[in-house]
Amino acid sequence: MPAYWIAHVTVTDPDRYRDYQSLAPAAFARFGARFLARGGAAExxxxxxxxxxxxxxFPDLATARACHASPEYAAARAARAGAAEVQVVIVEGL
Known part of the structure; x- marks a missing residue:
């Protein structure tokens, strides 16, 4: 059964946040992530x-967790530190 990362982000330093944006795709690709929403109009x-x-x-909860714990995503998170206020939850789908 699929699982989802739901992230709420406020970027506070766009220049430093670009470092996260350049590193994170490697983790997402490795774990078969598929973006359903990214930015865009929100209320x-x-x-x-x-x-x-x-x-x-993600394909399942274990894969979603593994992506977050991966060295690739750890590097992206480290690059993002201090550049954004972020809340990420992982939820199992139906």
Whole structure:
């Protein structure tokens, strides 16, 4: 059953965030991620507002977790540190 990363992001340093954007695709490609939503128009109806929202589909929960724990994504997260406010959840699909 598929699993999804749901990320809410507010970029605070666009120049440094580009480093994350250049590194993260390697992790997503390795784990067969498929982007369902990335940026675009959004409206916050409840809770804290973020500028950007991302939904990424993975084949299953184990793969979604493995991607987040991978060395490739660790490098991307390190590059992103201090460049954005980020909340990421992994949720199992139906």
């Amino acid at each position: 916050t109806l409840e809770g804290p507002a973020h500028a950007r929202h991302v939904v990424i589909e």
